[in-house]
Amino acid sequence: MGDFIIDFSNWIWDIPMLALLMGGGLILFIYSGFLPFRYFGHALKVVRGKYDTENVPGQISSQQALSAAIAATVGMGNISGVAIAINMGGPGAIFWMWMSAFVGMATKYFTCSLALMYRGTDTAGVVQGGPMYVIEHGMGKKWKPLAILFSVAGVLGLLSIFQANQLTEVFRSVMLQPYGLDNGEPTKWIIGIAMMVLVAIVILGGIQRIAxxxxxxxxxxxxxYFGTVMLIVIKYFGRIPEMLWLIVEDAFTGNAVMGGAVGAVMVIGARRAAFSNEAGIGTAPMVHGASKNNEPVREGMIAMLGPFIDTIVVCTLTALVIMLTGVWENAENDGVKLTLEAFEMGLPGIGKYLLMLAVLIFALSTMFTYSFYGHKCFNYLFGADKADYYNYFYLITIVAGAVVSLNVVVSFIDAMYAIMAIPTMISTLYLAPKVKAATKDYFARMKGK
Structure with missing residues (x-):
């Protein structure tokens, strides 16, 4: 079963998914008139609350929506996902993560604007947003199978088994193994159950408590995380230009990957970027669709900051630490253990503890928000009265994630993400003219203010 999941994930994440996410994102980027670059300053003003309004439909504020979305995206993908990318694709994979992030800003803008334009209500009459409602209300009932496909993949793909797996690994490596307290499998079960209890306290309180x-x-x-990384980066400051050049050079030569396969480097970079910033996957529209905002364009502006913060800033910092310390060239470790080794080399004695604390907060904040995403998908499929059953299923799988192997976990989540991306990108490209018209109208109105 594990081999099948890994093979399916590798197959679906080849050229077709690269074309859909990066190609589709590039189309949206150009179609928007390079909007992420032109209106970046305006997006910062919006997120600072300059244009906030009260008494509009929704469950949380736009800033809370961005925080919840970043809690889901700035997570283990930035710490262990970057390590996996460098381990599999060499430094060049980071360059393709950057490219994915820039086009991903346009994708996030369109998907999250649409989430507000085409909100729906669940069976309890609560206002909801997300790709499933965009498909049903924006494209029409005949497209509903796409909405169902997205929701089924979301119920399975938005489990926090990867976060549970990597948090368990780092906790064992830092807090238990050096002191001879790790008993292997029984220890994993204990950590898994402890994580489940912590997450339960927050997620059973609903979206307001999560946000x-x-x-x-x-x-x-x-x-x-930024402060810890900067201490290491300053220590190796003189080597930064060399490392940045290596990222760019390797992106087009693939020298760090066996056989010099540039295509493989691109695929790995795009795959890890999608896992890291989730642009085009359809998760962020679910939380932005719950925000108290009646301006879809404004919400899209807030959302597009996500990939920039996540991939251009946080992933680059992680990559620099791994590369500057040199651990990527000779380490047998993968995932969070590779990042852990880099932090320990960069800040001997305290590096691993600072990373441990960062990983704990990263992983838990992601677990809180993912439960909201999966809950929404379950709500759409089975109704609001049954949606809370999902939380119990979600909590049990945290324990499973702590115990199973990293390879299978990563491949399963990747496969579900790919399936979620198909309905999300189809609906976004189909409805892109609606967002473009709304953008034109919004900035025409803003000129008068």
Missing amino acids: AVASKLVPFMVLL
Whole structure:
């Protein structure tokens, strides 16, 4: 079963998915008139609350929506996902992660604007947003099978088994193994159950509690990680230009990958970027669709900052630490263990503990938000009265994630992400003219203010 999941994931994430996500994102980027670059400053003003309005439909504020979305995206994908990308595709994979992020900003803008333009209501009459509602209300009932496909893949793909797996690994490596306290399998079960209890306390309180916790954790999490990484980067400051050049050079030569396969480097970069910033997958529209905002374009502006913060800033910092310390060239470790080795080399004695704290917050904040995404998909499929059953299924799988192998976990999540991307990108490209018209109207109105 494990081999089948890995093979299917590798097959679906080849050229077709690259064309859909990066090609589709590039089309949206050009079609928008390079909007992420032109209106980046306006997006920053929006997120600072300059244009906030009260008494509009929704469950959370736009800033809370961005915090919850970043809590889901700025997570283990940035710490262990970058390590996996460099391990599999060499430094060049980071360049293709950057390219995916720039076009991903346009994709996020379109998908999250649409999430507000085509909101729906669940069976309890609560306003909801996300690709499934965009497909049903924007494209029509005949497209509903696409909405169902997205929701089924979401129920399975938005489990936090990867976060549970990597948090378990780093906790064992830092806190238990050096002191001879790791008993292998039984230890994994104990950590898994402890994580399940912690996550249960937050997610059983609903989206308001998830958003409130995320909006407090995210700024602290990013500052802690940013500060720790900067200490290491400053230590090796003189080598930064060399490392940045290596990223660009390797992107077009593939020298760090056996056989010099540039295509393989592109695929690995795009795949890890999709897992990291989730542009085009359809998760962020679900939380942005719940925000108290009646301006779809404004919400899209806020959302497009996500891939920039996630991939251009946080992933690059992680990549620099792994490359500057040189651990990527000779380490047998993969995933979070490779990043852990880099932090320990960069800041001997304290590096691994600082990363441990960052990983704990990254992983838990992602677990909180993913439960909301999966809950929405379950709600769409089975109705609001049954949606809470999903939380119990979600909590049980956290324990499973702590115990199973990394390869199978990564491949399963990747495969489900790919299936979610198909309905999301089809609906976004189909309805892109609606967003373009709304953008034109919005900025015409803004000129008068």
